[in-house]
Amino acid sequence: MSSNSEPLKVAFIHPDLGIGGAERLVVDAALAIKTAPNPSEQLNDITIYTSHCDQDHCFEEVANGEFTLRVYGDFLPTNLAGRFSIVFAFLRQLYLVLKMILSGELRRYDLIFIDQLAYCIPLLHLCKRPDARILFYCHFPDKLLAPHNGTLRSAYRLLFDRLEEWTTGTADKIVVNSQFTRQTVRKNFKSLQNVPLEVVYPCVPSTIELNDSNIQEVSKLVHDSPFFLSINRFERKKHIQLAIQAYARYIEQTRDSIQKLVISGGYDDRLEENKSYLAELEQLCDKLHLKRFTRIGENSEAFPDTAVQVIFLPSISTGLKNALLSKTDMLMYTPSYEHFGIVPLEAMRLGKLVLADCTGGPLETVVNYFDHRETYTGFTVEADQEKWSDILELVKGFSDNEIAQVAERNKQRVENHFSFTAMQKTLCEAIDESEPKVFAYEKSIPLVMAVLAVAAVAVARKSD
Structure with missing residues (x-):
């Protein structure tokens, strides 16, 4: 996957690194990329960024240090009296991404792998290295999973639903977990109807030991x-x-x-x-x-x-x-x-x-x-x-x-x-096919940089 003599440096960004199906996919994808062949014949370098990870409630590969782990923003709430979960999920991801940017960590990476939340992809795209690529793994459109009942919820969900579609489309490569999800994405995100969406199936181990x-x-x-x-x-x-x-x-x-x-x-x-x-x-x-x-x-x-x-x-x-x-x-x-x-x-x-x-x-x-x-x-x-x-x-x-x-x-x-080998093959093919893109919004850099500067001051004050 890497065209130079150095191992690929990859950042994974995932909201909550627990033990669910999405987390299993992230761990398997990280293992697949880590062990994928490259000219250096060394293991690729994987770092997982998340807003929360309980070492007693995560997969063994995470707990035993198979990957470098960075947790940023766990102090932030996940909801307000059981409401506005998506708002706080966005804020937690924004804080995490700003930490990556301001620390200089983001520009280390050749590939950024994101799943579940696409909201910060435009900001990542603006601040990453020009040759770095962003891959978004879509499990399923969040707009179809979230409730839309109530006037207030419908109003802010309308904003986030439209934001989800636009930000998803700013990834350099989009992959999905099934043909069914691909059809659903194209049906509900009209702007992505002609965008290539590769299917990378989740995997299961080929064999298991029965106790x-x-x-x-x-x-x-x-x-x-x-x-x-x-x-x-x-x-x-x-x-x-x-x-x-x-x-x-x-x-x-x-x-x-x-x-x-x-x-x-x-x-x-x-x-x-x-x-x-x-x-x-x-x-x-x-x-x-x-x-x-x-x-x-x-x-x-x-x-x-x-x-x-x-x-x-x-x-x-x-x-x-x-x-x-x-x-x-x-x-x-x-x-x-x-x-x-x-x-x-x-x-x-x-x-x-x-x-x-x-x-x-x-x-x-x-x-x-x-x-x-x-x-x-x-x-x-x-x-x-x-x-x-x-x-x-x-x-x-x-x-x-x-x-x-x-x-x-x-x-x-x-x-x-659906084995690990099959998933590794299709995922690596999708990565190899990806190329860094330049989107129209990136031409408005002065305005974006001004917003980023204000956010940076807020983060710096919080750190103090």
Whole structure:
């Protein structure tokens, strides 16, 4: 990627370096660039800039010092009485970027990789080295994720929505996480309709180590019975009730007395929606006369009796999640219009069938049985409980040989298209294709510099 004899110097800018999907992408992208070949035959130099990073709540690569880490602006609030989050996200990023500029750090870098917030790209573009490039990774337009209810919120969101479109377009290179996101960006950002948007898929490790103790725990939880699996955050938009409804109909239709359903995923008892939605799902089980069991957290002493049909496991470890995926008959991935969806890949990596809605990212990751009978890896079916129930019954009728063949196809598909190697290749190609641009606003440097000077004085006073 570097055309000279020196390793590439790259700055990553990310708002909050926690343990979510966007953060996993940032870490994987940083690793991909760090280990990418260059003429010097040395590792490329990576620094991650963020407004917040808790060393006890971040990925291992960040905690163990795989990259240089700079945290600027964590003292700034993230909201005001639970409101104006986007305003404070902008201010926190602005402070971080100004620190990079005023310290001279920004001009060290050959490449600046930004994701989630594009607002400060014009300022970065103005102050970076002329030969440096800015790459923006778009997970999904923020304007479509944020609420717009209320007169005041609608007013300031209108400003930030327009600002998001303009600032996104000032990156030298824009990449997206899926074809679905690319279509959505072009539909909602009219000024970017003719701008090249390369797809760089997130990745999953090609292999994982399964812990024997986690495998044994799964056996105890389901009493060695076969089970379907749903993994999602406990949020209403994830439509987890579809899995329960389809399973209930399957039991009613087949009278299967041993098949179970395990529902797991992200859960935080500080979040009201997580708590209330879990309660709704439990009530749905009661209404459908399904015997249920709930275990929150890693309490190894709590296990269901053999009569339990639906097992809720909110907030589990990665090890237990992987063990569940390795033992399930099929993953039931219930969200509609998911931007990408990493969980189906985690299941496919272990050779498992995936049932997903026929919208969004899963259309790119899952090869549908009804379209490609010889090469399918799962099912993308309309989010209808009867249709999903029929799929459950179909899968239970598959032969061992059929299951084995699908497992091999799934593993190979992940390796070919969604592995670390595949992501590194497409990301490096996008970087190689990028060139530094000069935008019209950069010709108004005197005015911009005046604004920057005022901001610099404010930052200097804060530092004192």
